[in-house]
Amino acid sequence: MRDLGLGFGYLMKGQRWVAGHGRWFGFGLLPGLVTLVLYAAALVGLGSGADDLTAWATPFADDWSSPWQGLFRGFLTAFVIGFGLFTAVITFTAVTLLVGQPFYESLSEQVDRTEGGDVPESGLPLWRELWISARDSLRVLTRVVLYGVLLFALGFVPVVGQTVVPVIGFCVSGFFLAEELTAVALQRRGMELRDRLGLLRGRRLLTLGFGVPLTLAFLVPFVAVFLMPGAVAGATLMVRDLVGPDADDADAPPAPAPYGLNKA
Numbered sequence: 001m002r003d004l005g006l007g008f009g010y011l012m013k014g015q016r017w018v019a020g021h022g023r024w025f026g027f028g029l030l031p032g033l034v035t036l037v038l039y040a041a042a043l044v045g046l047g048s049g050a051d052d053l054t055a056w057a058t059p060f061a062d063d064w065s066s067p068w069q070g071l072f073r074g075f076l077t078a079f080v081i082g083f084g085l086f087t088a089v090i091t092f093t094a095v096t097l098l099v100g101q102p103f104y105e106s107l108s109e110q111v112d113r114t115e116g117g118d119v120p121e122s123g124l125p126l127w128r129e130l131w132i133s134a135r136d137s138l139r140v141l142t143r144v145v146l147y148g149v150l151l152f153a154l155g156f157v158p159v160v161g162q163t164v165v166p167v168i169g170f171c172v173s174g175f176f177l178a179e180e181l182t183a184v185a186l187q188r189r190g191m192e193l194r195d196r197l198g199l200l201r202g203r204r205l206l207t208l209g210f211g212v213p214l215t216l217a218f219l220v221p222f223v224a225v226f227l228m229p230g231a232v233a234g235a236t237l238m239v240r241d242l243v244g245p246d247a248d249d250a251d252a253p254p255a256p257a258p259y260g261l262n263k264a
Contacts, residue, residue: 007209014234028107028229031100046084050077094137104232108184111236120188136193147172174211181235
């Protein structure tokens with residue numbers, strides 16, 4: 001259980017780091033603000049067009065009598081809006097990290113630089129880094145969706161579905177959120193998705209202690225924007241201890257192969 005507290009401690013250390021480096025905090029806010037504006041515009045468009053979308057998708061209900069047509073299409077409209085909000089929540093971090101790849105990589109490098117020791121660099125061109133980030137984010141999102149479908153089905157189980165399943169859901173979301181954030185520092189160290197997942201599974205409680213509180217906070221998009229720079233900084237600090245020279249042998253990951261040789 002000690003690792004849970006350590007994981008939360010890294011999250012707090014990251015927030016303190018950006019608080020003490022105000023220029024980097026402002027620098028790290030930009031990608032989140034851009035993504036938030038894009039998502040807000042998309043959700044406003046979805047909300048204003050949801051009625052027309054459901055009417056277009058259900059022509060068979062045109063001749064239904066009142067109130068059945070209104071109830072049916074109203075339910076579908078609510079479902080479309082709810083699904084859009086759910087999609088926005090689970091993809092916000094991945095899209096923000098993709099949009100802000102150069103920003104967050106620079107922030108992560110600065111954390112390494114101020115903490116001393118080596119400052120790893122991937123040595124890859126920007127387009128290659130963006131491609132790897134997008135590819136890995138899609139793979140992570142696929143895993144999250146599969147877990148989400150399973151947990152949604154288990155949610156109908158009496159008692160367990162209303163108690164245990166939501167807790168598991170937050171743990172799954174927290175684990176993969178931590179993976180996406182630590183990927184910024186681990187990709188610079190040449191570590192691919194499979195190795196990153198293995199590293200985090202080896203310290204599962206540490207990972208959950210870092211990721212679950214962020215998952216709860218990130219349910220509010222505005223909060224996510226302001227916590228993101230500190231989350232990247234905290235993830236970098238955690239990575240430094242996980243793969244640094246002082247890491248325990250049992251916790252140290254295998255030496256990563258160059259990109260393209262490992263397949264996640």
